[in-house]
Amino acid sequence: MLPFLRRWRDEQGDVTVLGAVRVALGLLLLANALRAAGELRLGYFGDAFHWPLLPEALVASRSVYSALVLAQLVLAVLVVVGPRARDALLASALLGTYVLLCDRLEYHHNRWALFGYAALLSFAPCDRTFRVNAPPGPRVGPLWAARLAQLQVSIIYLASGGSKLLDPDWRSGRVMLERFHLYAQRESVSGIVQGLLEQGSRPGVAGLLAALAIATELFLAVGLWSRRTRTFALAWGVLFHLAIEATSRVEGFTWLTLAVYALFLTPDMRAWKLLAGTFTPRPKPH
Amino acid sequence: MLDLGPRARVAFAACWIAGQAALVLTAGDRADHVFGFRMFPEASTLEIHLSRVVGGEIVPATGGEWSARDAAGQLRHFSWRDRVHDPILAAIDTRVFASYGADTQLARLQRALDDVADHVPEDGETTRLRADVLVRRNGRGAVAHTLVSHDRPVR
Numbered sequence: 001m002l003p004f005l006r007r008w009r010d011e012q013g014d015v016t017v018l019g020a021v022r023v024a025l026g027l028l029l030l031a032n033a034l035r036a037a038g039e040l041r042l043g044y045f046g047d048a049f050h051w052p053l054l055p056e057a058l059v060a061s062r063s064v065y066s067a068l069v070l071a072q073l074v075l076a077v078l079v080v081v082g083p084r085a086r087d088a089l090l091a092s093a094l095l096g097t098y099v100l101l102c103d104r105l106e107y108h109h110n111r112w113a114l115f116g117y118a119a120l121l122s123f124a125p126c127d128r129t130f131r132v133n134a135p136p137g138p139r140v141g142p143l144w145a146a147r148l149a150q151l152q153v154s155i156i157y158l159a160s161g162g163s164k165l166l167d168p169d170w171r172s173g174r175v176m177l178e179r180f181h182l183y184a185q186r187e188s189v190s191g192i193v194q195g196l197l198e199q200g201s202r203p204g205v206a207g208l209l210a211a212l213a214i215a216t217e218l219f220l221a222v223g224l225w226s227r228r229t230r231t232f233a234l235a236w237g238v239l240f241h242l243a244i245e246a247t248s249r250v251e252g253f254t255w256l257t258l259a260v261y262a263l264f265l266t267p268d269m270r271a272w273k274l275l276a277g278t279f280t281p282r283p284k285p286h
Numbered sequence: 287m288l289d290l291g292p293r294a295r296v297a298f299a300a301c302w303i304a305g306q307a308a309l310v311l312t313a314g315d316r317a318d319h320v321f322g323f324r325m326f327p328e329a330s331t332l333e334i335h336l337s338r339v340v341g342g343e344i345v346p347a348t349g350g351e352w353s354a355r356d357a358a359g360q361l362r363h364f365s366w367r368d369r370v371h372d373p374i375l376a377a378i379d380t381r382v383f384a385s386y387g388a389d390t391q392l393a394r395l396q397r398a399l400d401d402v403a404d405h406v407p408e409d410g411e412t413t414r415l416r417a418d419v420l421v422r423r424n425g426r427g428a429v430a431h432t433l434v435s436h437d438r439p440v441r
Contacts, residue, residue, distance in 0.1 A: 005296070009292055009295050009296055010292065023395065036318060043371070047399045048369055048370065048371045049369050049370045049371070049372070049375070049397070049398050049402065051321075051394065051397050087288070087290050089390075090288065104318060104320055105317070105372050105394065107321075109323055109325060112320075112321060112323075113323070116306075120302070122288055123289075123290060123298070125289075142295075144295050144299070145295075148299055149395075150305070152302070155303075155306050155307075155310065155323070156323045158310075158311075158322050159310040159322060159323035159324065160324065160325040163313075163322070163323075163324040163327065164326075167327070169328070169423075169424045174328045174329075174424045174425060175328060175424050176329075177325070177329075177425065178329035178330075178424050178425035179326070179329040180384060181329075182331070184327060203345045222337050248326070
């Protein structure tokens with residue numbers, strides 16, 4: 001076996017941050033379940049036009065779907081509070097994916113990413129910290145699944161940035177320019193944002209911003225891994241996602257990505273250690 | 287069960303990465319590119335105009351609403367939005383942003399036409415539903431696309 005593969009497979013480390021990421025994912029799963037419950041109150045998706053990836057016979061009936069939504073709510077709460085959180089994470093991921101397969105009109109990148117991260121984190125010891133009735137015990141555990149979740153971040157950036165790089169309209173800035181035009185036409189846009197949009201609606205500026213967006217996504221796919229570039233990549237990534245949040249409707253994708261960024265924080269980052277130490281009780285000495 | 291042994295870790299990771307790679311690389315083969323993580327792929331808009339084919343003639347269904355007689359000769363009212371709730375596809379005669387790209391929305395619209403054609407059994411006149419769509423891809427001029435549902439039996 002290759003040495004780096006063995007290192008990844010057997011790596012042990014501080015799992016404090018995994019608990020924080022679990023809580024964040026739990027809150028996002030809860031928001032997703034509440035959204036589904038709200039939509040269910042307006043009507044069951046199967047009573048209207050839907051487009052399943054599964055055979056129609058396997059699509060959840062109204063009663064089954066209602067039970068699934070309720071289950072997603074309960075599971076999300078379990079993920080947040082901690083006990084049996086890993087089982088709840090995996091179940092949430094499986095149920096959520098099944099719902100996406102029942103109607104591809106409900107497919108959104110952020111939802112698929114959320115269920116993917118939930119599945120991966122369920123294989124990590126994320127239930128030892130940031131939980132109700134935290135049992136005393138070691139805060140060291142295997143990190144292979146957390147590293148896989150980090151790799152998933154890179155896969156998403158690579159897929160997104162790569163698809164833009166291969167698209168002539170993205171490379172030329174045409175997509176960015178038109179997005180600014182369309183966004184500026186909204187009545188709800190405030191004065192400051194309107195001014196920024198007018199600047200972005202100049203072809204040269206839009207072309208530069210498009211190149212910056214593509215370069216950012218491709219850089220983040222690799223820059224988050226290097227110890228030398230990680231701090232800059234995290235800061236740049238936070239700004240990048242906050243800018244997207246301010247200008248686009250991306251459901252919970254911004255907060256999901258920022259939550260998973262925490263997995264890239266290493267114990268040498270003092271700020272994180274201070275924060276974690278404040279909110280997590282220390283295990284009793286044996 | 288969730289605490290995998292060393293061999294299972296490698297097998298799981300290999301399956302996960304291969305699965306994600308396959309989904310990303312084959313996204314272009316799916317009409318709506320689902321599971322491909324192609325964020326903000328376009329800045330296109332579309333404008334759907336709905337009509338019906340009745341006795342070989344095209345009759346506009348303005349705003350997605352129409353009236354037709356049933357098999358007993360009684361006049362009934364129909365609405366596209368009774369069946370289609372998706373905010374983009376439900377917007378008839380209005381220019382809307384094509385989330386996930388124009389091709390995604392055209393693929394969904396084709397399915398929606400077939401679905402609605404199958405769910406208006408009281409309409410005894412319409413042989414097919416038709417959508418004339420003006421697509422503006424990334425700010426270019428409008429290009430017309432015509433989609434029609436499958437034939438439906440008329441009594």
